[in-house]
Amino acid sequence: MNIPILSLILWHGLIAAIIMSQLARSSIWLQKSTAVIISMLGCGLTGYLWYGFIPNQAFQFVEKVPWIAHLGAFYHLGVDGISLNLVILTMIIVFLSILSICVIQEKNIASACTWVFLVQAMSIGAFLALDGLLFYLFWEASLLPMFLYIGLCGGGNRWFAARKYFLFSLFGSLFFLVSILYLGLKAGDFSFSSFYQLQLNLNEQLLLFTAFTLAFAIKLPMFPLHSWLPDAHTQASTSGSMLLAAILLKLGGYGFMRFNLPITPDASMLLAPLMTVLSIIAIIYIGFVAAVQSDIKRLIAYASISHMGMITLGLFVAYLMPGSVQESTRIIGISGVLVHMISHGLSSAGLFLCFGLVYHRLGTRDIKDYGGLMRVMPIYSGFFMLFILSNIGFPGTAGFVGEFFVIYATCAANLWLAGLAVLTMVLSATYSLGLVKQVFYGRVNNMQLLTVMDINWSEKLLLGLLSLMIIGVGIAPDIITASSVHAIKNTVLFVKSGQS
């Protein structure tokens, strides 16, 4: 494969951003068409990558070019089962958010698209990097465009939310930089394979583990460090919160899979009970908090925190399993985590998109201003109901698959944990359907609602595309699990070494 496909995909976002920034003053129609064509090109590239990917091999399409030679840092890209799926998810979500910008916004489309493409480039860079320093570069870089995007095209006090998001993530990633440098110096060069072969004693691992967890726990909002997400979501624009929910939260999960499990297995073994307790708290406590929210976007944000709790539970339950449990249950658990990451990406992006359409029409986020929307916009409420079902974890949609595998793995580890984890089905049902009851059912009490038009063909196309994907993953999750089983088997080998 002589075409450097991975660099093409990586820098596609950047080139697109540059092009879009030049078009700021041209006609609206030109801006929209170029944005859509470029992101379609990106999807084509990823399609080519997916077509060329052989399921049961480790890292493919590897590109290694010396970057800072004497430090041992290389421009080292590669893709395996886990990162392939996440790259495809990123491309799809970016394509959808570009479409949503074109459909919803009338002015400053070019600037919004530049930020979206920048976020795409940086997050894909993070997913593809196989070099510690390169990963850190893209990890930090993905923070900046999101900060500016929330700051520039957001809602009321958007700068407060953007600043809070930036400071939280920055605080985490500083310790992360220190630990990467430590590993790099100890291992000679910065590539992941040499990190994985390092033999670290326990207190080294404990320190590294806390540094990694701090960085990833803030990005994937775990329980105590989650307060930036609701603010960031309420102030971000529709496509902004789609990106934030679908892609940037997955960076945290991806980081856990790439750093915490393989590099510090003993420390993860030691701290697994703490992490599972935190994720259980996240699931139940945040579920309760989500039930009493009065702002719709904030409710969906809390919902995604609860789903992220499910992901950390799946990751660290692999350590709680007694030795007697076969390795395959761990593989099922972690592939459930991957599927749940992708399904949460799709369903929460869908929810934010739907809400964006209504917010574009009515301009208010408060639940009390809505009521009886089903009579006014029946087709829209159909789509919204489908995304809510995926959010709840209804079998047949994407949400159920990941949740079920994680519960399956928790059953193997400890029945009480599984009992608490299963509660998420009831809690997600309460807040999601509570939202549906208040927004869609009942009499139309806000007269402005009567003047609202149902969704037009372009919005139907957008929502239809997303719901097709959700049902597709729900009915045949094999698309994701088949390609990623081999990669997850490697991470699980490290988990095993942690236990022995």
Next chain:
Amino acid sequence: MQLIKILTISSVCWPLAAGLLTGLFVKSHRLAHRLCVLGMLLSFLSIIWLCIQFMSGSQQAIVVDLMQWSSLPNLNAKIGLCFDAFAIMMCLMVSAVALLIHIYSIGYMQDDIGYVRFFSLISLFSFAMLFLIATNNLIGLFLGWESISLFSYFLIGFYYYKNRAAEANFKAFLINRFGDCAFCLGLALLIYHCKSTAYADVYANINLLANTSLNIFNNPVQLTTLIGCLFFIGAMSKSAQIPLHIWLPDSMEGPTPVSALLHAATMVTAGVYLLARFGSMIEFSAGLKLVITVIGATGALFLGMMALCEADIKRIIAFSTLSQLGYMMVAIGLGAYHIAIFHLIMHAFFKACLFMAAGSVIVGLHHEQNIFKMGGLWSSMPITGLCFFLSALSLSGIPPFSGFYSKDLILSVAQASTPASFLGYYVYDAILLGCLVTPLYIFRVYWTVFCGPENHQHGEVCESPWTIRFPMTILAILSIGAGALTLPFFVGPDALNIVPALPDTSAITRLNQFINKIVTGGLLIHALREPALAFSIGGVVLSWIIYKRKPQWTTRHQTWLAIPEYILRNQYGFDWVYNNIIVTFFSGCARTCQKVGEQYLINRTIENRVSQNIVIGAEKFSRVQTSYLNRYFAIMSVALAGLIGISLFYSGIL
């Protein structure tokens, strides 16, 4: 062989295709109901063909593989359909009732704006129910299980502009969802221990499951009892057993065909189907079976009594469904799974007919549901009256009708094999009293609505159109003859083995011999020796006296009847407990989480404190910058002296 494969898939998927087509594309009413009824008819005919194939063939299951769900290591998750004896009997009943309900709702929903949406939802529901019954693996089971509760959510909330409908479907879905939690946990445990999701593998290593045990509170619990418990909690929420029954009376907010199809015949029986399908799971623990019988019996008696002082005609029939479900649970608890299924099918027929009759009365009186505002309808709606009377007789278990066969079997099995303990006696007495109460409340409705004085202001009431009358009469005929015709299939020497892989413990064999002895000797003769028949006939006569001959008794004994009436009207305080204690507790808990957790703990303490301290610290430092030059110089010289001192100290001079 290919033909059978296509037919099995099509039998389940016709309603799906029809439902999706009408839902997405069809606008006109006429095309909508034609499409859906056609879909349902085709599925019914293909199921009949399959049944003939099954009966004529060597009676082994017809299995079809659909797709590979997930290719994870040592977890074979294949989704497919399997028509064994149990599935075929149930599918026959479900598709028959669904077909009749489709025809019925043409007449009932005539002038409703959501006509197309209604038909698509009804067809999709029938697909979900058929898929639940026909699937051959646990993932498909859970998919069917959740989708019927989803479609019941949509159908209860069909009149979405009514706030009460929104409350009812939210409550129904939540309680079902709570049951699904336990059910999903049981499923995960089962799949984990059998390493596969197919029923065949589950039945294969039932014994292996029976003797593995998990320790909870470090005393070993048999795995099958644990899974059985979890399945029972799921079944309780779906089949509305005692603590989780509160959603069924409220689900009457939906249109009557919905109540007829979902909340009488098909959906509420899914719980009984589940326990029967996994009867082998329950068989291993006597304690669990006792719990099921007790809950079933209390449901049968006390939930039935609630119907005595209810005014809304649909809620009365809903309460009667609750009590009949109690009977089925008793049969399941006693191990007589095939009798429970027999009663389930018979109950589907006469309960659907009751609901249809009630529906045609409601349509006739322009959506009037209060029985005291109706009366003397026999003259204007003779067919509805006759159908109501026949299915009422069948419900109360009068001999020639089908209800008698299944109810009497349950009672005789209960008398024979309930344990000789206080609970055993309580169960038998509760069912017996249930037999007395059932005719009381159902004939109360009959006398007040069809006979009694005419106190409705609608003047001339005309009989409902043929689309309502035709399915009602068919169901009335079924509720007469079905019992006698299908008895040999369920009971007796050459019956189909409904429940697969039953462990042949001594209790089961003793029970079968007892049933065979009764059936061979003729049920009617056996029933004459039993008190059950006497109670049923007594109930009918009693209701005739109280509500027909002497209606003034109830008014005269108003005083001492007030207290029991108050208790029954408030449904033993279950609603009060649900609304005031459980709902307020959880919403209070959520509100405190939000106030204490989010506002106070996270926002106020962590963020504000930290940022404030940083700002204060910064101010302190800036005060050092006074504008006086000499003070700057003083600081510089002090610093210089300090540096010199340190360097001297470290260089060892000082």
Next chain:
Amino acid sequence: MIVPAIATISMLMILFANAVILLNHPVKSVLSLIACFLCASILWLIFGAEYLALVLIFLYVGAVMTLFLFMVMMMNVDSYTPDEQFTTKFSVMILTLTILVPCAIYGLSQLSNPSMISTDIASVKLSSKNESFTLFSSVLYQDYFWVIQIVGLILAVPIVLAAGIVKQGANTHVKQQKSSEQLAVRSNQRLTLVDTKQVRKKSC
């Protein structure tokens, strides 16, 4: 014999230094600083650095100190009230005395110890008349030739700029004749006479 002279001169210098900071009137402190510089130059003469001593006097005292005096005179600073400064100045006096007196005593006590004196005096070899001068100039213009040129250049810049900063433009409120403008006047800028009566009739 040299050392007591050096001691007295340096004692004098310290005295003048104290005077600089203790005297109230700035002119007096400038003058005492000049005296201090003179003592220093005498000291350097003793050491044999005649060129530097003269540079100090001509360049430093002559140029810089006059600049200071000029500054003081220009700013006609009146002497400030002594009272609020007295306590601090008195404490300074005490401070210097406490350090000086013991050292002086110690220094004089050492006088009697010949070995101490001889080593120092031998080190300060009084060279012949112009030997240090030629040595100094040769080193200056050979080893440090480029250094001096660059320093000269660099220091010229601030001097010019200092002058530039202080230079004020022509002050506007003083009327000055500009011959160039007087020559460039046109006829239409001359004075024109207007009959006010017609103007008033037309306008009302």
Next chain:
Amino acid sequence: MLRSIIILTSMMLVLTAFVGMIINRRNLIVMLLCVEMIFLSANINFVYFSRFHQHVHGQVMALMIIVVAAAESAVALALMVLMYRQYHTVDSSKLVNIRG
């Protein structure tokens, strides 16, 4: 002995300059004088030790210091003139606007 005297005097000069800087809040000119004094004390040491070590580099350095000191005082005085024009006083405590 001689060496201690020389070092003592230059130290005393520096100390008095420091004290002058600190206690003298009223008059900027005296502060500048103190700066000159510090230069002088440095020069004294340079000259003495250049003679003590028999080489001329010390004296060249002293010359450099004198030259730099001259330039520096020129600039300082220019600034002081500007300040005087602005504030009409040389009292350093009136320079309030440079507060941090």
